Amino acid sequence: METTPRKVTMVYSTRLPDDLSRWLVEEASRRGTNPSVMLRELVADGKRAAAADRMVTVRLSDLHRAINDATDGTACDR
Numbered sequence: 001m002e003t004t005p006r007k008v009t010m011v012y013s014t015r016l017p018d019d020l021s022r023w024l025v026e027e028a029s030r031r032g033t034n035p036s037v038m039l040r041e042l043v044a045d046g047k048r049a050a051a052a053d054r055m056v057t058v059r060l061s062d063l064h065r066a067i068n069d070a071t072d073g074t075a076c077d078r
Contacts, residue, residue: 016024028038 028035
């Protein structure tokens with residue numbers, strides 16, 4: 001009987017504040033999975049988002065204008 005070797009995986013230990021820990025457990029339960037799988041999925045999502053991100057150069061005034069347009073001008077009311 002031939003078996004396929006398992007992929008190498010790493011174990012990371014992390015400390016989460018109580019609110020994040022509770023959210024992780026509740027969200028994992030809601031999705032029908034466990035916190036370990038949730039963390040793996042969140043890291044994979046973050047990796048995909050970072051890979052899709054790109055650096056752009058924009059004038060500060062254009063950035064302010066875009067933010068004001070997106071917030072209907074409420075961003076400058078603060």
